[in-house]
Amino acid sequence: MIDFVIFVVSMGALIWGAEFIIKESERIAFHHNISEFIIGATLIALGTSLPEMAASVAASIKGQSDMAVANVLGSNIMNIALVLGLVFLIASRIAPHRDLFFKDSAWLLFPVIIFPLMILDGSLSRIDGFLLFAMMGAYVMFLIQSGSEEQLAELDVEMKKEVFNWPKTIALLAAGFVLVVVGADYAIESAANIARAFGISEWIIGLLLIAFGTSLPELVVSIKAARQGKADMSIGNIIGSNMANTSVVLGSAAMTRPLSIDLVNSSFDVFLMIGVTLMLVFITANRLYAKASGVMLLIVLAIFLQHALSA
Template sequence: MDFIIFVISMGALILGAEFIIKESERIAFHYNISEFIIGATLIALGTSLPEMAASVAASIKGQSDMAVANVLGSNIMNISLVLGLVFLIASRITPGRDLFFKDSAWLLFPVIIFPLMIIDGSLSRLDGFLLFAMMGAYLLFLMQSSREEQLAEVDEELKKEPFNWQKTLALLGIGFILVVVGADYAIDSAANIARTFGISEWIIGLLLIAFGTSLPELVVSIKAARQGKADMSIGNIIGSNMANTSVVLGSAAMTRPLTIDLASSSFDIFLMIGVTLMLVFITANKLYAKASGVMLLIVLAIFLQHALIH
């Protein structure tokens, strides 16, 4: 029963996030906000909304392991699974934007600083605020860069639809309810599953919740790759991982300080750093090829093997 509740609640969480993203875009178009700003902020942050809801809910319930493992697992899966598949599916990837200098290099800041913050085994509210502020610096950088360069795919169909405040507010309200309630039930059911099978909450967060909250990135990126817009997929993943490590972890820590068992989490932390460095290396050398996809999927296999064994 708990597994059914988990699946339904994750579905509600993802559907709610989709409503919020679409209606936020609709409002932005209504007020003539530029597509660049929409792509750089709403969509990049919006696809991380499920991770944020799940991690904050876990933090409120005092389940630090799930809150942190969700972010680590999601970041690893976003790069190894999502981008690995994108590189394999896309026939040709020729980004018009320098994804290394203008995007992926920014991922190094929170990914390197996070391990330094948790040397004492905890992530304090101040640590959370500093991580949160990093996303603000990144968004400021994006807004100051060329308006012609877009990081995320903007839904062109929304521009053609008539704007209706009543409908938009209703869907936004439904979206927020689905996200909040879905996250709450997802964390409770996941904790019950962990207790029933004697699995640690860390593994549940690292695999089940992380995979569920990575589904929006997976769907958006695969769709973009099939449409020949794989560069948007890469930009989306970079923005999403930046948001995960800064906004999601930061929000969870500011809600309630997180305790981290360094002995059990060290492999996953190092793997997150390693796969991020792989992404930075790929973008720096423009290795947008199927071989890169294979290498990333090998990392995914290592990640899954270690998680399932432990």
């Protein structure tokens, strides 16, 4: 029981700390004349993946490869099947001005297709991790070059009206990093204890429990945006988050310590992540932003949960 309490508290600290880091980084950028588009291309794409990165790197350091990889696969599946499934059902109208296929979702195909090829030998090496990490750099460069004229409604423009306070910002940044590091460490440790106590594999714990916890920021932000009539923002954020998960999160974890992968146990989840990503690409390419798409994504979520819980 105590491990469940520690897990919930540590996940809360992890998510809360990530929020501190994102907000204070935005404040520094706003008050020091850094391009708003660069803020969006980096912070918004990477920020919501900070919990996943902290959890996966912590798992990698502890030698728990299953949790590190399963966290990314589960988070990517939940981001699309759960979060976007609900967004499509909740939003009354989705008509994005931005070409989400050409400028965003098509880029997801690179890491999602290359990742399965990298693990054919049963491991993700440091070189593999570096190559995945470099893909995010290419994506960010593309965003900056292709869309610097676009206004990012995600950013809190009200920050510009604030009086900047360095001591407060540094204190909150420090608090955020402490919460993220400590939260990730305790989250992985308590999750491993839960797995051992109930005889559940670390793969399933990472795939469901940790993945759902680290996907909460995307869920909250996206549902809020959908209710405010900004569902296109939700789609863009999920695409950026999944791109960061597959490239930066997996890349960072592999560069920290090479990851071993059980191809037999992980194959269904790897193929499902590829499948749900292809569904997202198909939806954006054909602009199928409708409730029917939401229903189809939630059906995929049900298949994912049924398989994971019966494993």
